[in-house]
Amino acid sequence: MFLLAETTTANTGAVGYLYTYGPLVLMFVVLYFLLIRPQQKRQKTRNQMLGSLKKGDKVVTIGGLHGTIMEITDDICVLRVNDATKMTFDRSAINAVSQTTAKE
Incomplete structure (x- = not known):
């Protein structure tokens, strides 16, 4: 059994x-x-x-700030927010490249 x-x-x-x-x-x-x-x-x-960011790109940071890249290195990015203001960010603080259409 x-x-x-x-x-x-x-x-x-x-x-x-x-x-x-x-x-x-x-x-x-x-x-x-x-x-x-x-x-x-x-x-x-x-x-x-x-990796494809370059000078002149319009970007949005993770904080929502819109600007244009003036200078870029391996880890630092300088953005122009308006005619008189330049701000320095880490490259990793860039959230997206904004796609603006040309206005007619």
Whole structure:
């Protein structure tokens, strides 16, 4: 009687691991594709945007300040806010390059 119980549990051992750890592995795969992968794509596009900044670009900072790039180095960016005001920011403080259309 006990031998029969031992043989049935030994045969279902591999299937038991699948039922035990399968949902856990599935949750990690789903979390990867829902959270980690999109964040990596956003970070890649942000790094490309920061790498392609050049003098004369109109940008918006993370604080919402609009300006035009006057000088740019590897980690510092000088923005002209109006005719008399120049402000210095870290390059990482640039949030977006503003797309302005030409007015007719």
